[in-house]
Amino acid sequence: MKVSVYCSGSITKGVSDRGKLTWSDTERTEVAKGAAPHEVVFLNPDDPITDPGNTLxxxxxxxxxxxxxxxxxxxxxxxxxxxxxxEMAAAAAFGTPIVVVAPPNSKYRADVLEYRGVTVRDYVHPHVAALSAAVVDDFLRAGEALAELVAPLAAGGAPAADDVPGWLAGAISEYRHNVLHADVPMLEALRQLDRIPG
Known part of the structure; x- marks a missing residue:
């Protein structure tokens, strides 16, 4: 089965961002390996956009x-x-499952955390815990979680709906009508997913 993954995380915007951990071929390869035998098409927010001035x-x-x-x-x-x-809030609104790669004892997870005057064990940041279908240690495990999430789809279950919440409708409409036609990386991803826009 062919599945698509939106790569959420920091993108390198300039020289000051060079030290950040970002999505690369290494992370994508690990997700694809974990998701096998499913074929993964990656949707990358850092692909070049034709009109960077069109912020909407x-x-x-x-x-x-x-x-x-x-x-x-x-x-x-x-x-x-x-x-x-x-992106996480929008995914939740769309019903798109979220898998979070948060290694143990990193910013959003801790074995033990002193928090609001109490000791919390196996802490996961509340926003991450509430919105995620899975919180995993690494990208290989993210792919494995993806394979588990799509198992119902492979068995004929319904995919996530394309209903657009009002707070996102204007931006998605702007993209579909004024940007998508010239967005070569996105058009290629849609071709791979057999979702050519009408």
Missing amino acids: GQFGRDMYQVMIATAVVVDARERRGLGVGV
Whole structure:
């Protein structure tokens, strides 16, 4: 079965971001290996956009990818920003499953945490815990979790709906009508997924 993964996490925007952990071929290879025998098509928010000045269209592209993805895999190895939180909230609104890669004793997970005056064991950040279908240690395990999540689809279950919440509708419409036609990487991903837009 062919599945799609939206690669959520930091992208390198400039020189100051070079030290960040970001999605690369290494992470994608591990997810694909873990998801075997399923074929994984990756939806990458860091692909070049034709009109960087169209911020609504750029936001719409990310939200469109989250909407059509089989699952969102979040790189939470390090502290992440506003964009990742919005992507997770949008995925939850679309019904797109979320798998979070958060190694033990990293920013969003801890074996033991002193928190609000109490000791919490096996802590997972509340937003991560509430929104995620799975929280895993690494990208190989993210692929394995993806394979488990798509098992009902392979057996004929229904995929996530393409219903667009009102707070995302304008951005996705801007992307679909004014950007998508020239977005070569996204058009190629849609071809691979047999989802050519009409």
